Amino acid sequence: MNKARPMLYTLSTCVHCKATKRFFKSQGIIYDFIDVDKLEGREKEDVRSEMIRLSGTVRFPTIVIGDTVIVGFYEDKIRAALGL
Amino acid sequence: MRTVEGMFEEMKKIAEEEGYQFNPVQEDLDDILQGLWDNMHRYGYGSCPCRIASGVIADDMDIICPCNYRDADLVEYGCCLCTLYVDDDWIAGKKTHDPIPERRPQEYFEKGYPGIMEQKGAGDKDMAEVYRCTVCGYLCAREEPPDLCPICRAKKERFEKFGMK
Numbered sequence: 227m228n229k230a231r232p233m234l235y236t237l238s239t240c241v242h243c244k245a246t247k248r249f250f251k252s253q254g255i256i257y258d259f260i261d262v263d264k265l266e267g268r269e270k271e272d273v274r275s276e277m278i279r280l281s282g283t284v285r286f287p288t289i290v291i292g293d294t295v296i297v298g299f300y301e302d303k304i305r306a307a308l309g310l
Numbered sequence: 311m312r313t314v315e316g317m318f319e320e321m322k323k324i325a326e327e328e329g330y331q332f333n334p335v336q337e338d339l340d341d342i343l344q345g346l347w348d349n350m351h352r353y354g355y356g357s358c359p360c361r362i363a364s365g366v367i368a369d370d371m372d373i374i375c376p377c378n379y380r381d382a383d384l385v386e387y388g389c390c391l392c393t394l395y396v397d398d399d400w401i402a403g404k405k406t407h408d409p410i411p412e413r414r415p416q417e418y419f420e421k422g423y424p425g426i427m428e429q430k431g432a433g434d435k436d437m438a439e440v441y442r443c444t445v446c447g448y449l450c451a452r453e454e455p456p457d458l459c460p461i462c463r464a465k466k467e468r469f470e471k472f473g474m475k
Binding site: 237238240241242243244262265271274278280283284285286297298299300 | 338341342344345346348349359360361362363392394408412416419420473
């Protein structure tokens with residue numbers, strides 16, 4: 227399993243993003259996240275472009291675990307990528 | 311300033327009149343409504359809490375709640391993208407609670423919702439389908455007629471295609 231911390235691209239307003247963060251916490255997994263809606267100007271554009279590079283979309287949550295990119299809160303896919 | 315509860319009261323009234331129902335899981339419903347309320351206050355319009363807003367109302371016109379994609383998603387998946395609106399099958403667990411696909415085209419996220427002159431039916435472009443409620447005469451231009459007529463509450467079967475050409 228990849229040792230890098232999982233990265234979550236989220237919206238502060240999104241119910242599915244909240245559920246994803248809750249899931250990571252419940253599993254005791256430390257993760258990084260960006261609430262993209264809280265960013266402004268250039269920074270927001272850069273993160274949007276990064277997301278499009280990763281998955282072709284700007285959907286939330288986008289979850290990066292090692293080389294795996296998961297778009298949407300699919301618990302089974304996240305478990306598999308985390309080796310849970 | 312209007313409260314989340316005040317906002318929801320108004321939404322409930324319309325939903326009841328039009329035959330829509332909300333997510334019955336209180337915790338999720340509260341989160342969704344809070345997200346919608348946050349968007350309403352920071353952008354000045356209630357864009358979908360699960361989609362990234364541009365902050366420009368014209369570009370986000372299709373994702374202001376209820377979004378343009380709600381009815382089609384309710385028919386196909388039993389819920390809208392953020393799961394604010396759900397149907398009986400979804401509540402009963404007959405439909406998956408996994409995330410549903412995004413119906414909004416990716417280019418709208420990049421360029422915004424098309425202006426009126428770029429839409430179907432504008433200028434010499436192909437006309438959108440128009441449906442007429444045979445009970446009250448209500449007309450709507452969209453892919454499918456609504457499940458219930460928003461004016462007289464007649465059912466979908468009472469709509470017919472209406473020639474505009």
